[in-house]
Amino acid sequence: MNGFDINTIVYILEIVVGGLLVGIGVHFVPVGGAPAAMAQASGIGTGTVQLAAGSGLTGLLAAGLMMSVTDNIWLILASGGVGAGIMIGATMLTGGWIYAYAVGVPFASAKVNYDPITKFSQAPYVSPGTVGQGIPTVCYVSGLIGGMMGGVGGAMIYYPLYLINGNAGLSAIFSIGIFLVNAVLASWNIQGTIEGFHDPKFKKWPFAYRACAVASILLALAAVLITGGA
Amino acid sequence: MDAFSMGFVAAMGALATVAGASEDIESDIGSQSNPNSQVQLAAQVGSPHRIFNKAISGEPPANALWACTAATVAYTLITAFQIPALAALALGASVAALFNGVFAMSAYLGRNTSQKRFNQWVYLDIVRYTTTSIMAHAWITSFCIATISYIMVYMQEFKHPFPMPVIALIWGLAVGAIGSSVGDIQYGGEREFQNRQFGCGLNTMLSGQIVRKAEAGLRNSIDNAWFCTKFGGPATGMGFGLTVFLDNWRTTLFDPVTQAGFAIGAGLFFILVMVSYNFYIERSCRRKYGPYPEYKGDIAA
Numbered sequence: 001m002n003g004f005d006i007n008t009i010v011y012i013l014e015i016v017v018g019g020l021l022v023g024i025g026v027h028f029v030p031v032g033g034a035p036a037a038m039a040q041a042s043g044i045g046t047g048t049v050q051l052a053a054g055s056g057l058t059g060l061l062a063a064g065l066m067m068s069v070t071d072n073i074w075l076i077l078a079s080g081g082v083g084a085g086i087m088i089g090a091t092m093l094t095g096g097w098i099y100a101y102a103v104g105v106p107f108a109s110a111k112v113n114y115d116p117i118t119k120f121s122q123a124p125y126v127s128p129g130t131v132g133q134g135i136p137t138v139c140y141v142s143g144l145i146g147g148m149m150g151g152v153g154g155a156m157i158y159y160p161l162y163l164i165n166g167n168a169g170l171s172a173i174f175s176i177g178i179f180l181v182n183a184v185l186a187s188w189n190i191q192g193t194i195e196g197f198h199d200p201k202f203k204k205w206p207f208a209y210r211a212c213a214v215a216s217i218l219l220a221l222a223a224v225l226i227t228g229g230a
Numbered sequence: 231m232d233a234f235s236m237g238f239v240a241a242m243g244a245l246a247t248v249a250g251a252s253e254d255i256e257s258d259i260g261s262q263s264n265p266n267s268q269v270q271l272a273a274q275v276g277s278p279h280r281i282f283n284k285a286i287s288g289e290p291p292a293n294a295l296w297a298c299t300a301a302t303v304a305y306t307l308i309t310a311f312q313i314p315a316l317a318a319l320a321l322g323a324s325v326a327a328l329f330n331g332v333f334a335m336s337a338y339l340g341r342n343t344s345q346k347r348f349n350q351w352v353y354l355d356i357v358r359y360t361t362t363s364i365m366a367h368a369w370i371t372s373f374c375i376a377t378i379s380y381i382m383v384y385m386q387e388f389k390h391p392f393p394m395p396v397i398a399l400i401w402g403l404a405v406g407a408i409g410s411s412v413g414d415i416q417y418g419g420e421r422e423f424q425n426r427q428f429g430c431g432l433n434t435m436l437s438g439q440i441v442r443k444a445e446a447g448l449r450n451s452i453d454n455a456w457f458c459t460k461f462g463g464p465a466t467g468m469g470f471g472l473t474v475f476l477d478n479w480r481t482t483l484f485d486p487v488t489q490a491g492f493a494i495g496a497g498l499f500f501i502l503v504m505v506s507y508n509f510y511i512e513r514s515c516r517r518k519y520g521p522y523p524e525y526k527g528d529i530a531a
Contacts, residue, residue, distance in 0.1 A: 033264065034264040034265075034267045034418075036264075036415075037263070037264035037265055037414050037415050037418040037419065038264075038265070038268065038419050038423070038431070038432040039415065039418075039419040039430075039431035039432055040431050040432050040434065044411045045411055045414060045415045045418070045419075046263070046264065046288075046289075046290075046407060046410040046411040046414075047288055047410075050288050050289070050290040050403075050406065050407050050410060051407050051411060053290060053403050053407070054290055054403050054404040054406070054407025054408065055404075055407070057400045057403055057404065058400065058404050058473060058477065060400065061390070061392070061397065061400055061401075061477070062477060062481070064390065064391055064392050065388060065390055065391070065481060065486065066481075066486055066490065067391070068388070068389075068390070068391040069388065069486045069487045069490075070486070070487065070490060072490075075490045075494070078494045079490070079494060079497075082494050082497030082498060082501070083477050083497065085497065085498075085501045086472075086473060086476050086477050086497055086500055086501060087404060087408075087473045087477070089500070089501050089504040089505070090408075090468075090469050090470075090472040090476070090504065091407065091408050091411050091412060091469050091473070092411075092504075092508065093469070093472075093504045093507060093508050094408070094412045094465045094466065094468050094472070095411045095412045095415060095469070096508050096511050096512075097412075097465050097511070098412055098413070098415040098416050098419070098461070098462060098465055099415065099419075100511050100514075100515045101461070102415070102416040102419070102420050102461050102462065103416070103419040103420050103429075103431075104428055104429040104519070105429060105430060105431055105515070105519070106512075106515040106516045106519045107511075107512045107515060107516075118509070118512075120512075120516065123525065124521030124522065124525040125516060125519075125521055125522065126522070126525075127430040127431035127433075128430065128433065128522060128524045128525075129431070129432075129433030129434050129435060130430075130431035130433065130434070132431075134512075134515075135508065135512075137505075137508065137509050137512055140505060140509075141505065144501060144505070168391035168392050169393040169396055172392050172396050173396065176396075176399075176400075
């Protein structure tokens, strides 16, 4: 590329939108952290960034494969989203087996009285002394939305970088970096654990939105300049 | 699609299943990831123990490191020294296992010596027997993931554009995330706390009071591996195997050039099936286990 033209601005905007999708998507992923691993809290028993990165970057692999055969942005984004959705779906499903058949607990959330999707009552099924356990349907759906947003976001960061430099490896590493920065910013905002869009903490997303926007603009400028644009 | 590509997808699924299982058992033997908080807490609440304690980092970055190391070494040996792929992958995994051994041993020594004031000892027999077991499982995980990356980059009909180490890094992150979300729950939620009533979450009051006695003698981490191999490990393997297999199956069966829409539609179909399966599990658990007897309120469902 020669010079800083309108395309460069479009590329930067695409990277910023990708970063924002990742940052907001992390808020949807139901992570219970260490308490969830002891069936003390509902959600997935791992860290926010870890799970968002695991699913979003699996989506990046799918998007990278799609981009090597087509340059249709919609197919690439959809491929990234679906790849991430498969990963997080399989993770929550097999995690649910452990809660149901090894720990032997019914799925329940202590944040709401009724599951907003299935309308099942939650409080009678919350184990005493805990704040819920397992992955109720609302958490599962929220996790899928979050994971797929992460996958679409990762693909949206990768797409312009690959157009700029044509080097898949370099673009992938930069995408992973920008992805992780936004995921970490968002996880500071939710302070470790969240159950999904029904959790009261979810209302804090505008803070992460602003922080991720600033970080993504800086990273997008750096990524576009360093990898060979402008 | 050709028959060879589908065969490779099947091989990748099988390798991923093995990688997931060994990853989970590796983390259970070392008490890595979230259940480690209880192992760490145990000595502080007056229960010194003989369980290995290595929280090097979260599982995903740790496994990304092992897998990426194995793939980088293998890639270098294949491209610069023309060593046969299988030997190069095995050598790469061996280097990753050595890295793992150094991290595991320094983590165990560092963590236990820092708890001297709580009477937590460093047991040299535990170091001798358990570290090698952790390294062996890390070898299996890194070998399988490096091999999956090799197949994706060099052998599939549609070769993946990313370099082998980057693919291994991403699959390493994914297997760590799955191991931490699936298998570790059996270790943390069931095995560490067999001294309480079955079928409930861990009451916060019991934090740190992990089981320290085994079927015979004192419990160590090899006993935990024996237990978690029965369900947590295979379930993690299923999770990672499903991810790798389904994700590659849809782009192999449907040509990404001409049938990209079908490939994406197939992925959405798998996701819908998984949502309904999870709903089925939720419903059947509620029906079979029923509400907790301690609950006094009356909420109509």
